[in-house]
Amino acid sequence: MRDLPLNALRAFAAIHATGGVRAAARELRIAHSSVSRHLAELEAWLGVRLVEPGRTRRAVFTSQGEALGAAAAAGLRDIERAVDAVREMKSSRSVTISTTASMAARWLLPRLPRFEGANRAIEVSVVVEQKLDDLEAAGIDLAVRMGRGPWPGVRSEVLMDDALYPVMSTAYHATAGRPRRPEQLAGLRLLHDRDPNASWDAWRRTHGPPSLDVRRGPRFSSSDLVLRAAALGQGVALARDRLARDDLASGALVRPFPGLDVAVPGAYWIVLPEREPTGAAEAVLEWLRREGLRDGPA
Numbered sequence: 001m002r003d004l005p006l007n008a009l010r011a012f013a014a015i016h017a018t019g020g021v022r023a024a025a026r027e028l029r030i031a032h033s034s035v036s037r038h039l040a041e042l043e044a045w046l047g048v049r050l051v052e053p054g055r056t057r058r059a060v061f062t063s064q065g066e067a068l069g070a071a072a073a074a075g076l077r078d079i080e081r082a083v084d085a086v087r088e089m090k091s092s093r094s095v096t097i098s099t100t101a102s103m104a105a106r107w108l109l110p111r112l113p114r115f116e117g118a119n120r121a122i123e124v125s126v127v128v129e130q131k132l133d134d135l136e137a138a139g140i141d142l143a144v145r146m147g148r149g150p151w152p153g154v155r156s157e158v159l160m161d162d163a164l165y166p167v168m169s170t171a172y173h174a175t176a177g178r179p180r181r182p183e184q185l186a187g188l189r190l191l192h193d194r195d196p197n198a199s200w201d202a203w204r205r206t207h208g209p210p211s212l213d214v215r216r217g218p219r220f221s222s223s224d225l226v227l228r229a230a231a232l233g234q235g236v237a238l239a240r241d242r243l244a245r246d247d248l249a250s251g252a253l254v255r256p257f258p259g260l261d262v263a264v265p266g267a268y269w270i271v272l273p274e275r276e277p278t279g280a281a282e283a284v285l286e287w288l289r290r291e292g293l294r295d296g297p298a
Contacts, residue, residue, distance in 0.1 A: 005038075005041060005042055005045055007038060008038040008039070008041050008042035008045070009042065009072045010028075010038075010072075010076065011024060011028065011034075011035050011038035011039065011042075012038065012039060012042055012050065012065075012068065012069060012072055013069060013072035013073045013076050014027050014028050014035070015035065015039065015051070015059055015069070016059075016061065016065070016066075016068075016069025016070065016072065016073055017069075017073055019058055019059055020058055020059050021035045021036050021039065021059065022035075039051065046064075046068075048062070048064050049062050049064070049065070050062060050064060050065030050068060050069075051065055092278055092279070092280060093121050093122050093123060093280050094122075094123045094124075094125065094280065095122060095123070095124050095125070095141045095142070095278070095280050095281045095283075095284045096124075096125045096126075096127055096139055096140050096141050097124060097125070097126050097127070097140075097141065097142055097143065097144065097284065098126075098127045098128075098129045098135065098138070098140040098142075098143040098144075099126065099127075099128065099129075099143060099144040099145070100128065100129075100130060100145070100146060100222070101128045101222055101224060102146075102222045102223035102224035102225075102243060103144055103145075103146060103243070103268070104126050104128055105224050106223070106224055106227070106242075106243040106244075106246065107242055107243060108126060108144065109126065110246065111291055112124060112126075115284070115287050119283060119287075122280045122283060122284070124284060127140065129143075135154060135271070135272075135273040136273045136274070136275060140273065141272075141273075141277060141278070141280075141281040141284070142270060142271065142272050142273075142277065142281060142284065142285060142288075143270070143271040143272075144159065144268060144269070144270060144271070144288065145268070145269045145271055146195070146197070146223075146240075146267060146268055146269075147197065147267075147269065148197065148266065149266070149269040149271070150269070151271065153274075154271050154272060154273060154274070155271070155272040155273075155274065156269050156270065156271045156272070157269065157270050158266045158268070158269055158270075159268040159269055159270050159288065159289070159292045160242065160267065160268050160292040160293075160295060160298070161263065161264060161265045161266060161267055161268075161297065161298050162240050162241055162242050162263075162264040162267035162268065162298045163240075163241040163261040163262060163263050163264060163298040164198055164202065164203055164238050164239065164240060164241070164261060164262045164264060165203070165238070165239060165241065165255055165257070165260060165261040165262070166185070166203070166236050166237070166238055166239070166255065166256055166257060166260075167227070167230055167236070167237055167238075167239040167244055167247070167248070167253040167254065167255055167256075168188075168230055168233075168235070168236045168237070168253065168254060168256060169230060169231050169232065169233040169252065169253060169254070170251060170252075170254055171233045172230075172233040172234075172235070172236070173254050173256060175233075176188055178256070179256050179257075180256065180257070181257070182207050182208050182209055182212070182257060182260065183208070183209045185209075185212055185236060186209070186211065186212060186213075188235065188236050189216075189217055189234070189235035189236065190214065190216060190217035190235060190236055190238075191217055191218060191220065191226050191229050191230055191234060191235040191236060191237040191238075192214075192217055192218065192219040192220065192226065192238075193219075193220060193222070193223050193226045193237070193238065193240075194219050194220065194221055194222075195222075195223060197264065197267070198223065198238060198240055198264075199214070199238070200212075200214040200238050201214050202262050203238055203261075203262050206262050207257070207260045207262075217235060218234075218235075223239075223240050223243050224243070226238075226239075227239060227243060227244055227247060227253070230253060231247055231252045231253055236256075239253070240264075240267070241261070241298040242267070242268065242295065242298060245295075263298070264298070267298075268292070270285065270288060270289075272285075
């Protein structure tokens with residue numbers, strides 16, 4: 001450890017990651033001459049070539065350079081993760097929930113004040129993240145996910161079900177002639193959620209009409225965006241009941257076909273890392289379960 005040229009290894013890891021000296025210099029925010037010097041020092045210290053000579057733009061690595069670059073980059077990533085974990089170390093009263101952007105904005109955040117009012121000693125942070133790769137390493141205490149669980153490598157339980165039905169703004173509803181039958185969707189603009197579990201095709205198969213072209217219309221990357229587009233009068237969205245309730249209650253959205261919905265059982269899940277939850281996380285977990293029951297069936 002005493003003899004390792006750590007600055008030179010860091011510079012070489014950047015060269016390996018970016019593919020060249022100049023790109024590495026931009027990444028490290030230092031002069032490219034400094035990166036070149038580090039490379040030369042490292043090659044001299046090792047006694048081998050790491051980069052083929054004569055390449056000015058894109059580096060070509062020798063077999064030794066390829067092996068060392070990959071190892072240096074992996075080691076520095078491990079150090080970075082460890083440093084981040086130490087810097088972000090939380091108190092025993094802090095709880096981090098991971099969820100999707102739509103679930104955070106439309107379900108979790110509006111309910112958090114009720115929990116915080118009754119549990120002032122617990123601090124809840126919300127992280128928007130789709131993946132469930134490694135909750136433990138990411139410092140996540142629990143996650144709320146939309147989808148079809150369970151998932152491998154984590155503990156999971158169903159939080160609540162859902163239902164799908166068409167919604168539109170009051171203005172668009174009036175402009176469209178206040179449609180009352182699914183057949184009247186044929187002339188309207190459909191808004192699509194890219195979530196395969198909230199597709200227009202599922203609703204069409206149940207309620208028709210079979211001739212409805214569900215391929216047309218713009219697509220949005222989240223349930224929140226598709227509901228916002230509907231509220232702005234841009235078309236008819238197929239809404240998730242759990243996420244659309246507040247807009248329906250406020251009048252921002254209306255249901256043109258009350259009662260015509262499609263059930264989505266097991267739509268939302270609580271996901272936990274393998275470790276046992278802290279006391280604070282257990283309190284949040286129990287609260288989430290109560291909120292799921294409090295909302296009633298979709």
